[in-house]
Amino acid sequence: MKESAFERIYDIVKQIPAGKVATYGQVASLAGNKKWSRVVGYALHVNPDPENIPCYRVVNRFGEVSKAFAFGGENRQIELLKQEGVEFADGRVDMKKYQWNRVNMEMLEQIVKSEK
DNA sequence: CTGGTGACCGCTT
DNA sequence: AAAGCGGCCACCA
Numbered sequence: 001m002k003e004s005a006f007e008r009i010y011d012i013v014k015q016i017p018a019g020k021v022a023t024y025g026q027v028a029s030l031a032g033n034k035k036w037s038r039v040v041g042y043a044l045h046v047n048p049d050p051e052n053i054p055c056y057r058v059v060n061r062f063g064e065v066s067k068a069f070a071f072g073g074e075n076r077q078i079e080l081l082k083q084e085g086v087e088f089a090d091g092r093v094d095m096k097k098y099q100w101n102r103v104n105m106e107m108l109e110q111i112v113k114s115e116k
Numbered sequence: 117c118t119g120g121t122g123a124c125c126g127c128t129t
Numbered sequence: 130a131a132a133g134c135g136g137c138c139a140c141c142a
Contacts, residue, residue: 001121002123005138025125039138046139066123128134
């Protein structure tokens with residue numbers, strides 16, 4: 001059972017519900033290591049199943065979509081998210097409201113802090 | 117075969 | 130407090 005890092009990353013991205021967005025670091029952290037943020041980007045770059053892998057729901061920690069994404073236009077991604085009810089402000093998403101598992105992440109952080 | 121890079125983030129000094 | 134650098138995975142030349 002040696003699932004490649006990509007498999008894990010894809011699994012996480014697939015779990016992102018509609019109307020929510022996740023950050024690369026978040027996905028990486030959930031996948032196993034926070035340093036995989038880069039790997040996440042590459043993983044979505046190959047994006048073998050764009051239909052099952054909503055890469056457009058993944059944004060950087062600034063809440064902005066990557067330029068290189070452009071699988072049909074940067075605005076395309078923004079529009080798709082808008083369709084799901086995600087509010088965009090100056091091309092940025094309100095992470096405080098739309099970041100997936102944002103609260104859970106904070107809780108996890110608290111736990112890690114406590115363990116330390 | 118080796119080196120470098122990429123849709124990034126976090127840690128260290 | 131701010132700035133800089135490293136790091137993991139997979140693919141390309």
